[in-house]
Amino acid sequence: MMQWEGIFEFVAVAETDSFTAAGKRLSISTAQVSRQVSQLENRLNTKLFYRTTRKVSLTEEGSVYYQHCRQVLDSLDEAERAISSLKDKPQGLIRMTAPVTYGENFVMPVVIDFMQQYRDIEVVCELTNRQLDLVEGGFDLAIRLGRLSNSSMMAKRLTNRSQYVCAAPSYIAQFGTPYTLSELSQHNCLIGNQSHWNFIDQGKSKAVKVHGSLSCSSGLSLLSAAIKGLGIVQLPGYYVNDAIEAGQLVVLLAPYQQPKEGIWALYPHNRHLSPKVRLLVDKLAQEL
Known part of the structure; x- marks a missing residue:
């Protein structure tokens, strides 16, 4: 057992x-992590990390x-997934x-419909921008919108979205309609997280x-x-479709x-989708 410590x-x-x-990540104290790693280094008689006040990085021996x-732990995960896949109902x-x-x-x-279908599934979802x-x-899983920048993640496209530039009829009546991109500088644009709009x-x-x-x-x-006529906005269709209609x-x-x-559905590249997560991703792709 000491070999696993x-x-x-x-x-x-x-x-x-x-x-x-x-x-x-492991739900233990920082001190316990440090103690276990130090004991592992002592047992191996090898320095595994370079430590500074700002950064921790692997030594050459630590990288090997x-x-x-990682291969051993992945094999353990595969073993658990193999057992899980034999069960009639996904759980966990x-x-x-x-x-x-x-x-x-x-x-x-x-997700709620999925949980009603599979009663032994628990979900912790953090909604944040x-x-x-x-x-x-x-x-295990993240839902991301638009262009992806992190190539270290595996991704599955669930569906698509369109971006629309819109204004209320009252705004257009008062300030006119922009017909070219250069004319946007003459209008009051309602800005979200980005100060640039893409075209x-x-x-x-x-x-x-x-x-x-x-x-x-x-x-x-x-x-x-x-909608109240304050300015022009660029938003995805799921925000504005009803108002346009x-x-x-x-x-x-x-x-x-x-x-x-x-x-997109994203998951870490060093993890294979477990059966329960794959089922959820498939349902999201089907429903969305």
């Missing part, structure tokens, strides 16, 4: 670059040892994260910097402001609308 702590530190983050330990905990509004309106209704670190946070111009992607009197991280608040908003700059973007 410190292995989980060592791998957690290697993958999070932090004793504190490793402790959070990590690759072997799924930890996931999703954006707030999209998660509330679209993801969680599917911050892009959390899946490995450090111990997440397609002559077949090429183009980011246009916009300015306005309201900047807010809530898409629903921007939608409300646009009801005539509360008018689509602008349609010739410059960018192609559909993906809505």
